Amino acid sequence: MKEKMQGVTLIADWDPKPGFKLGPKDIEGRQTYLGSQVWRNPRIEIREYDIPVPGDDEVLIEVKACGICGSDVHMAQAEADGYIFYPGLTGFPSILGHELSGVVVEAGKNAYDKNTNKPYKGGEEVTTEEMLWCGSCKPCADGWPNHCERLDEIGFNVHGAFTKYLVVPARTLWSLEPLKERYPEDKLFLAGSLVEPTCVAYNAVIERGGGIRPGDRAVVLGGGPVGLAACAILKRAGASKVIISETQEDRGKMALKLGADYHINPLNEDFAETVLELTNGMGADLFMEATGLPEVVYPDIEKVIWEGRTLNSKVVVTARAEAKMPVTGEVLQVRRASIIGAQGHSGHGTFPRVIDCMADGMDMTLISTKQISLAEVPENIIQLQTDRSQCKVTYLANL
Incomplete structure (x- = not known):
């Protein structure tokens, strides 16, 4: 793929507050686990990117839907002193967006589909965990991947889904196949984008x-x-x-x-x-x-x-x-x-259980009260800082 893609990107200035010390997982000038102690003057730009290529254990997804989370709003929102509201893991610049669903376009040779226990072929409708866990540290081994010692988070410190394509590890993907019987095609990806916040x-x-x-x-x-x-x-x-x-x-x-x-x-x-x-x-x-x-x-x-x-x-x-x-x-x-x-969602089967609950009639699409195009994402993130009249604003790729 030679074409480019646009991504809704958050930029901020690395300017630690007095007394801040780099933690063992922080990266000077790039990443911290204490976002509101470091990042100032957030702003959003739509930037142009190359389409990413999946590695052996990864999958390239074409994003079909992505919801705006309160975390997106708070990363882009500044206190009176200019520091961002969001207190957690952040690394800028990064494309925002982590409540997503989409279709598999390309997969690495070791990227297996949990739904079939076979390699991804392309065309599968999926959602993904937002927390990218390593699988080998002690918290992961103990069954707590949402507390991974090498944690990355989609849309927080690695590129997210307010764009056209996204690469993620195959291990974090979950099939939307169970939702097809209840949700028609025009609602399938909307429902899929609501799996993560429900988890x-x-x-x-x-x-x-x-x-x-x-x-x-x-x-x-x-x-x-x-x-x-x-x-x-x-x-x-x-x-x-x-x-x-x-x-x-x-x-x-x-x-x-x-x-x-x-x-x-x-x-x-x-x-x-x-x-x-x-x-x-x-x-x-x-x-x-x-x-x-x-x-x-x-x-x-x-x-x-x-x-x-x-x-x-x-x-x-x-x-x-x-x-x-x-x-x-x-x-x-x-x-x-x-x-x-309680932090995040990963581990102990939250994703398949939530998907099955939604397939059985727990319809979360009610909370998506507004659907927008990619170009409208920045203005809606800013609007949500002061306007709570909408519950969930969702980017849909077909708009």
């Missing part, structure tokens, strides 16, 4: 949070795509009550369509008092913090745990944020409660 929710509430027993009560704070996906997963897992706390009324209504039983708007009503009232004073077995504002929402979570009658409540911290949580140890001790961190 983030699955990892948080099922894998890291320990799941729930049928009949448990669950509270989700934050009605972004991951919070909405958590509502669907928790209800499907058997929660008797799923409560969503969200300030945007449209997102609250969408949560109700996806499985939530009640919507609380914390701007209009007391969160803790309402949760206790809705649960007859019991509180909740599981809380998912997906707002990215732990300093704001955690005191109310703690109040529910303290005043409710449920022991062993779990708080799963899912959204990325630098802010500290104002934790009262006595509450955790007396109520046998715990706080758990």
Whole structure:
């Protein structure tokens, strides 16, 4: 292939804050695990690139759909001092976009399809994990590839999917074949692009949070795509009550369509008092913090745990944020409660399980409220920094 391709590229200035020290996995001037401590003055450009060539264990994908994630928005968003919002692994310049689906165009000689256990031939509809794990470090060997010691992340420190073609390791690909029966061709790739954010929710509430027993009560704070996906997963897992706390009324209504039983708007009503009232004073077995504002929402979570009658409540911290949580140890001790961190999605079969749930009727395409062309991606990333009226904005290659 001799033609070029365009990619929506994030650029920023390497300007570490005073006191910053390079970590063992940081690369001077190129990559850090503490993005908001280093990168200043982010800006987006559409740049021209050569079409990548897959290695022996890799696959070249033609991108058909890619959603804009809150991480994309926060990498491109600056605080008053010019430093980016996003606190995690980042390496610029990089093409953004990691919630993707597409078609296999070319594959290396050792690139095997997990769906058939045979080499890729081309034409297969796929999605991919966003976290590129090495498979040989201790976390990978222990079964925690999302904590890989040599982790790369599509659209964060290596090129992502807001472009036409993308190369990824064959080991991170998953077939969309199970979705074909339920999703027509015009919706297949849209559905495929929503697998990754739904897997983030699955990892948080099922894998890291320990799941729930049928009949448990669950509270989700934050009605972004991951919070909405958590509502669907928790209800499907058997929660008797799923409560969503969200300030945007449209997102609250969408949560109700996806499985939530009640919507609380914390701007209009007391969160803790309402949760206790809705649960007859019991509180909740599981809380998912997906707002990215732990300093704001955690005191109310703690109040529910303290005043409710449920022991062993779990708080799963899912959204990325630098802010500290104002934790009262006595509450955790007396109520046998715990706080758990959840990162990403890889490992323990999140992708095939989510794909099968979607094939069985858990329709996540409802959360994609706007579809755009590649040229419209930069302006929509900027718009999402201040406008939450859209839930998930998705780039579709056919627009």
